[in-house]
Amino acid sequence: xxxxxxxxxxxxxxxxxxxxxxxxxxxxxxxxxxxxxxxxxxxxxxxxxxxxxxxxxxxxxxxxxxxxxxxxxxxxxxxxxxxxxxxxxxxxxxxxxxxxxxxxxxxxxxxxxxxxxxxxxxxxxxxxxxx
Numbered sequence: 001x002x003x004x005x006x007x008x009x010x011x012x013x014x015x016x017x018x019x020x021x022x023x024x025x026x027x028x029x030x031x032x033x034x035x036x037x038x039x040x041x042x043x044x045x046x047x048x049x050x051x052x053x054x055x056x057x058x059x060x061x062x063x064x065x066x067x068x069x070x071x072x073x074x075x076x077x078x079x080x081x082x083x084x085x086x087x088x089x090x091x092x093x094x095x096x097x098x099x100x101x102x103x104x105x106x107x108x109x110x111x112x113x114x115x116x117x118x119x120x121x122x123x124x125x126x127x128x129x130x131x
Contacts, residue, residue: 034098037103045083048079051076052080077121078124079121081117082118
């Protein structure tokens with residue numbers, strides 16, 4: 001789908017109403033949702049940054065602080081990749097300037113990356129708990 005394609009517009013209109021018409025309430029709702037999504041993404045990036053900068057970096061610098069490299073690798077499997085992805089996603093959300101069609105296209109185009117990163121993370125989670 002290209003941003004602004006009639007297919008994407010029709011799908012969004014079904015969910016939120018015709019935001020190009022006189023539906024100010026639908027437009028305010030969509031604007032609020034996009035802002036909430038952008039703010040939540042920013043908060044998530046900060047939390048991931050705390051993990052990467054506050055824990056992983058320090059543990060590596062301290063020689064693992066009692067954790068072997070394999071344990072650190074399992075415990076924090078792809079957190080740095082996830083952080084990098086979400087930084088780019090947040091930047092692209094901001095660049096969308098709140099346009100619901102651009103935001104929808106952004107998420108649709110990133111489904112493969114979301115899937116890859118979070119399947120890897122979730123698959124390794126039980127092993128990280130056992131370490």
